[in-house]
Amino acid sequence: MSDDRFVHLEKVSVAYGQGAEQTLALCPTDLMIGKGDFVALVGPSGCGKSTILKLVSELLQPSSGNIFFGGREIGAKPIRVGMAFQSASLLPWMSVRDNVRLPLKIVPPFKASFREKKDAEYKDRVDDLLEQVGLLDFADKSPWQLSGGMMQRANLCRALIHDPDLLLLDEPFGALDQFTREELWQTLQTLWLDRKSTVILVTHDLREAAYLANRICVMSARPGRIIEDRTINFPRPRSIDVTFEPEFGALVQELRALIVHAAPGVQEAAA
Amino acid sequence: MNARTQKFASTGLIVGVFVFWELFCLAAGISELVLPRPTQIVAAFLEYAHAIWPHAWQTLYTTMVGFFFGVLIGLSLGVLIGSSKLAYDTAYPLLVGISSIPKVAVVPIFVLWFGAGTVPAILTAMIICIFPIVVNVSTGIATVEPELEDVMRSLKASKAEILWNVGLPRSMPYFFASLKVAITLSFVGSVIAETVASNKGVGNMMMIASSSFNVPLVFAGLMVLAAMGISLYAIFAVLERRMAGWAMRKHN
Ligand SMILES: Nc1ncnc2c1ncn2[C@@H]1O[C@H](COP(=O)(O)OP(=O)(O)OP(=O)(O)O)[C@@H](O)[C@H]1O
Ligand SMILES: [Mg+2]
Numbered sequence: 001m002s003d004d005r006f007v008h009l010e011k012v013s014v015a016y017g018q019g020a021e022q023t024l025a026l027c028p029t030d031l032m033i034g035k036g037d038f039v040a041l042v043g044p045s046g047c048g049k050s051t052i053l054k055l056v057s058e059l060l061q062p063s064s065g066n067i068f069f070g071g072r073e074i075g076a077k078p079i080r081v082g083m084a085f086q087s088a089s090l091l092p093w094m095s096v097r098d099n100v101r102l103p104l105k106i107v108p109p110f111k112a113s114f115r116e117k118k119d120a121e122y123k124d125r126v127d128d129l130l131e132q133v134g135l136l137d138f139a140d141k142s143p144w145q146l147s148g149g150m151m152q153r154a155n156l157c158r159a160l161i162h163d164p165d166l167l168l169l170d171e172p173f174g175a176l177d178q179f180t181r182e183e184l185w186q187t188l189q190t191l192w193l194d195r196k197s198t199v200i201l202v203t204h205d206l207r208e209a210a211y212l213a214n215r216i217c218v219m220s221a222r223p224g225r226i227i228e229d230r231t232i233n234f235p236r237p238r239s240i241d242v243t244f245e246p247e248f249g250a251l252v253q254e255l256r257a258l259i260v261h262a263a264p265g266v267q268e269a270a271a
Numbered sequence: 272m273n274a275r276t277q278k279f280a281s282t283g284l285i286v287g288v289f290v291f292w293e294l295f296c297l298a299a300g301i302s303e304l305v306l307p308r309p310t311q312i313v314a315a316f317l318e319y320a321h322a323i324w325p326h327a328w329q330t331l332y333t334t335m336v337g338f339f340f341g342v343l344i345g346l347s348l349g350v351l352i353g354s355s356k357l358a359y360d361t362a363y364p365l366l367v368g369i370s371s372i373p374k375v376a377v378v379p380i381f382v383l384w385f386g387a388g389t390v391p392a393i394l395t396a397m398i399i400c401i402f403p404i405v406v407n408v409s410t411g412i413a414t415v416e417p418e419l420e421d422v423m424r425s426l427k428a429s430k431a432e433i434l435w436n437v438g439l440p441r442s443m444p445y446f447f448a449s450l451k452v453a454i455t456l457s458f459v460g461s462v463i464a465e466t467v468a469s470n471k472g473v474g475n476m477m478m479i480a481s482s483s484f485n486v487p488l489v490f491a492g493l494m495v496l497a498a499m500g501i502s503l504y505a506i507f508a509v510l511e512r513r514m515a516g517w518a519m520r521k522h523n
Binding site: 054057058059078081082083085087089091092093094102103105106107142144158162168 | 416418419421422423424425426427428432436437440441443515517518520
């Protein structure tokens with residue numbers, strides 16, 4: 001029963017600030033996400049996508065409404081969350097490897113044996129993942145020695161390393177070139193097919209949303225609302241070729257039209 | 272200017288100052304009772320070396336003990352105050368207030384309570400270095416970027432885990448910067464206390480030397496203090512680079 005409501009936002013709204021300076025970031029929103037689903041959130045900049053991720057990761061309290069996990073109130077039974085932040089937020093005093101290893105130090109059950117395993121099993125685990133995203137050579141470097149795209153890849157690894165039940169990705173591939181990006185799409189798809197975690201992906205790239213997700217939620221400009229909720233049925237595993245199919249192109253066009261429509265400041269011609 | 276010419280220039284400047292000092296005193300015929308020449312100071316140092324040694328040791332000892340406890344107390348208070356926003360906002364004005372009191376003014380109080388000797392010197396060295404450390408460490412912890420804390424909070428880390436993995440490492444550059452100030456201040460503290468109320472230590476030695484008009488020895492004492500101060504400063508600068516080098520990446 002609770003499987004189709006693994007994450008459930010019920011009339012959740014968020015207003016930042018206080019008093020006269022209060023801005024409504026998110027209109028009362030209902031959103032239900034099933035276990036093992038892969039949902040993409042798209043919408044114009046500033047519409048509250050990151051805000052939704054912060055709500056789901058409990059970094060932010062809603063101004064009204066309720067959030068449930070597996071049918072239970074937030075905090076009742078902690079679920080394991082992996083979050084890749086929009087600004088990579090790597091800790092500058094740690095090497096890339098230590099940054100990626102950090103969740104294993106904090107999150108049960110890994111933390112219980114962190115001391116014994118950190119230089120053996122956990123190190124291999126981290127290095128395997130770094131290798132998959134092409135960062136193994138940079139494992140001992142400091143975050144500030146990486147390029148923006150490399151930081152994002154490290155950030156992605158840190159979100160994945162502890163096998164989260166719920167994976168929250170905030171524009172994880174924003175700073176990457178097309179080729180690396182498409183490679184990582186495939187990596188992410190493979191990981192997701194293996195692990196069957198639930199994913200919420202925030203992105204500006206509609207091809208990315210259409211390629212990766214099972215479901216795309218389109219949001220309106222601030223204050224955000226979900227104006228379209230669409231199921232994507234391309235068979236898995238999807239190869240990059242799917243993005244060249246006419247059906248795929250039509251879908252992306254349609255989503256673009258919705259978003260252009262939703263962003264009041266942006267003219268059709270600019271899209 | 273590259274690092275080598277810079278080093279060369281600094282050394283040249285230091286040597287130049289001493290040479291100028293020497294020549295100036297010779298040319299102007301300044302008496303050694305007013306301002307001894309560097310060569311006379313060195314001569315006095317060599318002549319009295321075995322007499323200076325126990326005093327230097329005493330000063331170093333009181334400073335280090337005071338400094339050690341100062342760091343211990345400063346660091347714990349800083350962590351305590353920095354890790355709660357309420358405590359930080361409440362206590363910060365008080366801290367700034369206290370740290371602007373000239374701490375040497377408490378020496379007579381310590382003498383009153385503990386008598387003359389080693390104890391007031393240690394306490395003065397301690398109290399004088401606590402506040403810069405508290406202010407720096409608490410600021411380092413209280414100003415942690417919320418994004419970095421969010422990384423930990425999204426992993427459901429406890430307050431203690433956040434403090435240990437983010438707050439403390441983040442405050443290390445502040446801590447080491449304050450240590451360099453604190454160690455110098457500790458020397459000031461113990462020397463003042465020795466000057467006022469002790470029969471041991473470089474400060475006391477300089478007092479006695481000056482009352483007997485042994486001006487070169489007074490200056491030799493000053494040299495010893497400078498040498499100890501600079502060495503300890505250098506040790507902490509090296510420690511800083513090793514422990515908090517990540518914050519100084521712009522310099523290399
Ligand atoms: N900490 C904050 N304080 C005040 N307002 C905020 C804060 N964070 C976000 N906002 C406001 O809330 C709105 C939604 O922000 P959010 O970060 O969720 O946007 P987003 O959809 O992720 O945008 P982008 O695609 O540009 O990342 C924005 O208009 C922003 O101005
Ligand atoms: Mg965002």
